[in-house]
Amino acid sequence: MIDERRIHHLNQAPVTIGPVVYWMSREQRVSDNWGLYHAQQIAIEQKVPLLVVFTLADAFLGATVRHFGFMLRGLEQVAVDLDNLDIHFSFLRGEPKRSIQKFIEHVNPGCLVCDFDPLRIKRQWFDGVAAEAKIKVVEVDGHNIVPCRIASPKREFGAYTLRPKLKRLLPEFLTPVPKIARHSFVLSSSTALERNRLDANSLLSQLQLDKRVGEVSWVLPGETVANAALAEFIEHRLKGYTVNRNNPLLEGQSGLSPWLHFGQLSPQRVALAVAAQGDGQDVDALLEELIVRRELSDNFCLNCQHYDSIGAAPDWARKTLEKHRQDPRNYFYTLNEFEQAETDDQLWNSAQLQMMHTGKMHGYLRMYWAKKILEWSASPEEAISTAICLNDRYSLDGRDPNGYAGIAWSICGVHDRAWGERPIFGMIRFMSYDGCKRKFDLAGYCRQWQK
Numbered sequence: 001m002i003d004e005r006r007i008h009h010l011n012q013a014p015v016t017i018g019p020v021v022y023w024m025s026r027e028q029r030v031s032d033n034w035g036l037y038h039a040q041q042i043a044i045e046q047k048v049p050l051l052v053v054f055t056l057a058d059a060f061l062g063a064t065v066r067h068f069g070f071m072l073r074g075l076e077q078v079a080v081d082l083d084n085l086d087i088h089f090s091f092l093r094g095e096p097k098r099s100i101q102k103f104i105e106h107v108n109p110g111c112l113v114c115d116f117d118p119l120r121i122k123r124q125w126f127d128g129v130a131a132e133a134k135i136k137v138v139e140v141d142g143h144n145i146v147p148c149r150i151a152s153p154k155r156e157f158g159a160y161t162l163r164p165k166l167k168r169l170l171p172e173f174l175t176p177v178p179k180i181a182r183h184s185f186v187l188s189s190s191t192a193l194e195r196n197r198l199d200a201n202s203l204l205s206q207l208q209l210d211k212r213v214g215e216v217s218w219v220l221p222g223e224t225v226a227n228a229a230l231a232e233f234i235e236h237r238l239k240g241y242t243v244n245r246n247n248p249l250l251e252g253q254s255g256l257s258p259w260l261h262f263g264q265l266s267p268q269r270v271a272l273a274v275a276a277q278g279d280g281q282d283v284d285a286l287l288e289e290l291i292v293r294r295e296l297s298d299n300f301c302l303n304c305q306h307y308d309s310i311g312a313a314p315d316w317a318r319k320t321l322e323k324h325r326q327d328p329r330n331y332f333y334t335l336n337e338f339e340q341a342e343t344d345d346q347l348w349n350s351a352q353l354q355m356m357h358t359g360k361m362h363g364y365l366r367m368y369w370a371k372k373i374l375e376w377s378a379s380p381e382e383a384i385s386t387a388i389c390l391n392d393r394y395s396l397d398g399r400d401p402n403g404y405a406g407i408a409w410s411i412c413g414v415h416d417r418a419w420g421e422r423p424i425f426g427m428i429r430f431m432s433y434d435g436c437k438r439k440f441d442l443a444g445y446c447r448q449w450q451k
């Protein structure tokens with residue numbers, strides 16, 4: 001059963017008789033998908049067909065062929081899995097809000113179920129469609145274990161304020177997601193909906209994408225691979241996570257973020273599988289990142305309009321950055337120099353190269369990388385814009401609330417506190433090259449990526 005609190009009504013229209021449409025967007029999977037499950041429950045109750053639709057925008061927040069490739073190849077599996085369950089999958093191209101509106105006009109559904117997503121562009125799609133639709137539109141939060149709107153109605157100061165709220169509600173929400181059943185009510189032929197094949201290669205060649213950032217082969221897309229990766233992490237690397245995760249030379253982190261970002265893996269599934277390993281510091285540490293930190297990012301983006309600019313900075317951080325705005329910089333680089341890994345810092349360049357070539361930068365270095373961009377940019381505004389541009393362009397898990405929150409934490413003190421004052425940073429937490437040298441084999445890491 002779905003907890004009613006996971007469902008948010010985006011308009012007041014009633015559910016009418018007609019097929020139920022699930023607009024798949026952030027949760028690109030068939031299993032462990034609360035939105036799809038809820039849509040099927042309504043369809044079963046009403047004895048009507050269930051349709052799943054995905055709207056592909058030709059451009060999305062600077063995504064490249066690396067991101068579109070990962071997503072479309074994952075969706076190929078979704079299409080097959082839905083077909084096996086007798087659930088119709090429609091794949092639409094064009095501006096998403098307009099595409100879905102045309103689709104609604106055509107199939108005359110009784111209800112539309114959307115995913116929850118706090119990013120501005122997605123809010124414009126979902127809220128925009130709901131405002132103009134004559135049918136019921138609901139949103140189901142399948143990304144947060146404790147639904148974001150229920151965990152807290154306001155912007156939280158930090159992990160320390162959100163954590164107790166999540167902990168209190170977790171026992172009610174950390175439950176297995178019911179399976180999707182084969183659907184018994186099929187679409188009548190008069191609806192004339194094509195069963196369109198999804199061919200990732202052909203779509204990739206048609207889209208006008210930036211192909212300079214190529215697909216990567218070390219991580220394969222799709223639900224099956226994602227679940228295998230989760231099992232591998234739990235069996236071999238969860239033990240030791242606390243100690244190993246901050247060493248960029250070790251595979252100490254789970255590596256699950258690309259699948260989590262594209263919704264090919266359910267955070268709820270990860271949390272349940274990890275929690276089933278029993279108590280212990282590694283389990284606790286992983287759940288802290290996966291639940292508290294990740295859900296704090298959604299809380300931040302939902303409740304702060306300016307999540308990707310200096311407007312997100314808390315008061316103390318804004319004042320301190322302002323005070324140090326004119327401080328002289330020893331080094332200064334343009335966006336292009338940053339992008340080409342042409343700074344005077346070999347560690348920074350290596351981290352940038354790792355991200356460029358693999359689509360992933362180690363989590364510990366992401367903090368160092370973003371803070372150095374602040375130190376070497378003309379202004380904090382420029383630093384945020386550079387960090388977001390590069391992270392979103394190269395990281396497979398980019399364009400995610402975690403990325404906007406991580407960059408805001410590094411550069412403008414979001415979810416952090418004031419530290420000792422120093423040039424340029426003011427009271428924003430600082431990270432140094434020497435600090436990294438003490439923590440891990442810095443020369444070894446640089447050798448690995450400078451090759």
Ligand SMILES: Cc1cc2nc3c(=O)[nH]c(=O)nc-3n(C[C@H](O)[C@H](O)[C@H](O)COP(=O)(O)OP(=O)(O)OC[C@H]3O[C@@H](n4cnc5c(N)ncnc54)[C@H](O)[C@@H]3O)c2cc1C
Pocket residue numbers: 245253254255256257258260261289290291293294295297362363364366367370391395397398399400402403404406407410
């Ligand atoms: C400057 C900067 C940029 C970042 N950009 C992104 C981004 O674009 N996309 C992204 O998913 N994460 C981002 N993060 C957060 C974090 O670094 C990554 O989630 C993590 O490194 C992903 O690797 P993993 O899956 O192996 O993580 P693990 O350590 O195995 O953690 C498991 C999961 O917990 C969540 N998580 C872990 N750390 C954090 C964190 N600090 N904040 C929020 N959630 C977390 C992620 O969903 C992650 O997949 C960024 C952090 C910083 C400081």
